[in-house]
Amino acid sequence: MAGVFDLELTEEGGQTEELSDDEYFETDEANGRQQEYGGDGLPNEEIMETLELSAQTVNPSNIRKIGRESFEIVSLLGKGGYGKVLLAEMLDENRKKYDPPRLYAMKVLKKATIARNQKDTAHTRAERNILEAVKHPFIVDLHYAFQTDGKLYLILEYLPGGELFTHLEREGIFMEDMASFYLGEILLAIEHLHTLGVIYRDLKPENVLLDSKGHIKLTDFGLCKESISLGDITHTFCGTIEYMAPEIVQRSGHGKAVDWWSLGALMYDMLTGQPPFSGENRKKTIDKILRAKLSLPPYLTNEARGLLKKLLKKNPSDRLGSGPDDAAPIKSHPFFRHTNWQDLVNKRIEPPIKIGVTSAYDVSLFDAKFTKQTPCDSPVDMSVFSPSMNIFDGFTYVAPSVLADLATQPWISERGPRSPRKSYKAESFMLNNGLEGFYQANAATAYEIASQRNRGNAPSHAPTTVVASSKAVNGYDMEDMDTTGGATAAPTVPTH
Template structure:
């Protein structure tokens, strides 16, 4: 039968945004814990985000990758859309950075390498992520990462195509996005450079409290890479944060291959990593499956319940949204693979 809201018991709020909220839920049939994102349709329609929402769902449904968030179910009622995903209780990289201030090169390299594999998978499927930042890199209970939040991603991107939409998060925007003259998948590698810099030093390379100033810095400020980082770390950051996208590490056809073969990643066996055989250098302290202590208490203190909503004006905008993953229809062997 069809899976719907009644099949899940809400346990805790773990995230909240203008779109709706993310709750930790229990699937009644199996007792398994999931994360459920609910999105108000009226908000989506009003803010012209119908495409974004469909994209997010499509990507999580399509990709079957160890480091990309997987969609298990999606369904809707008159007022809301729901997406049921894996619940990861390890906290995001933003949380871990706030605890540790910065990471060792070993820990940084591990997270970055798993991110590279996830981005490689996206690019091979003609997808550009466009929103890499610490908040969107989640960790599981073992310490492996998972990319999440594909609302800003671009589907069906062709090799020599160009995108023009001004999307992303200020400190992570590539210079070519700011110039608004068209850009390609290289924006993801720029963001990887920013992420690497932030994981190693504790702050992004170009940042001001004033947003316009941050934009100016991204376009023209000198990149200061701390001398105390290893030569390989300094080198990979400099090669990713090249303002000319055609000269950037990962540009053109070589894409992720360029980054995988960089000296900074020499200690990583990427094939073993893909099989999750590389042990994470940091494992979060053991927690119960339904523990939320790695989430912001501003959210987890809220009452976990699904709030009522008004229906949007265009019910047809969300046709084809519902989905059940094959592995959860009782036959794990039938799980579709899209690698």
């Protein structure tokens, strides 16, 4: 993830800066496609092969450009501090709807708002980085990213099951077997992020979304910290207070163990109906996080009590998961004794929550105070932002699955001596985490495409380590859409 979006979040004058607790709303959709994953959350024995895509093959004249005019707004799903989350439907070249409908979560960010604060700009870049690079069954997928003079657009999968927060509110509390299912899927997502050197730092019920079958996906990566190795620490004050680890509150430096504290806080919330430490106001909540003793209800089993005590250790070095084995000791804890991790990561276990939506356009599992509103967009004040600043260069992105679909088009086979034509599975197209230097050296002229299993004729040098995924915000009405095509982004290989 090197390049224009690979930033360190530095503090001016060596001082940390407190971030607000603006709510972020993300939505995604279950794409119905699945492949086998190993216990580490990576695809099993995928063979990678290089397919060179030139500028002509990636963006030939007969391939449409994706931009705002490619989508019709369906509903407002939520609002955050930097914009709105919209349910958007993709239209074909003739502005007709697809059958079945192609629905996405559209996150729209105003450049002028983000550009006012260096840290907001850095967090936006970090989120864009992570959404592109991370692919996992329990992490939201990014399909497109493009920009206009005044706005940034992230087009993500839409998950009609809404936020885990909504279901937790309806249930009151989860039974332990139900909690263990969702905590297990969340744990696997966080474990995968950690293997990529990413700290999540914003785990809360609002950032856990459910797909159409009831499986979870993490979303909202604006507060993530990249390029963290074992033992590394960072000092940014961020997150949601009720789920924030003591070392973040103290600003004493923190590492990956903060995510395991947040997992414990979320587990406590699931099993009791409230976070473990909360006060009448922000100051009192922080004081409880730092000083209050953990209180456990008597109805919890010994296994649940034991795991909560180990995850909610105020000293991060004593916290379960803080060592070099990361998630492994948590997964082996007796609370998860009935969990088959291989089945869980491959979604072979039926989710406890059934998603009862009546149609593809049913948004009943999102907050009615938003969905009842008419989506609209305020005008962009271009006087406070100059396009010449170029701070968002390289934002454009098209998902590998989209490019893999392009690779099956006839015009590609006509361009090179690749005969007989080999078949590829678009859903298994993923980026390899060893390609960073290759991208820098080759100006993004090639992608790694996973071939079908057991093909038997892959090159011996083909890499086998695969990284695999993806939040949504700031609406626009149909009058705000640019129909000239001049501001839209073509489906080209991302520029780093």
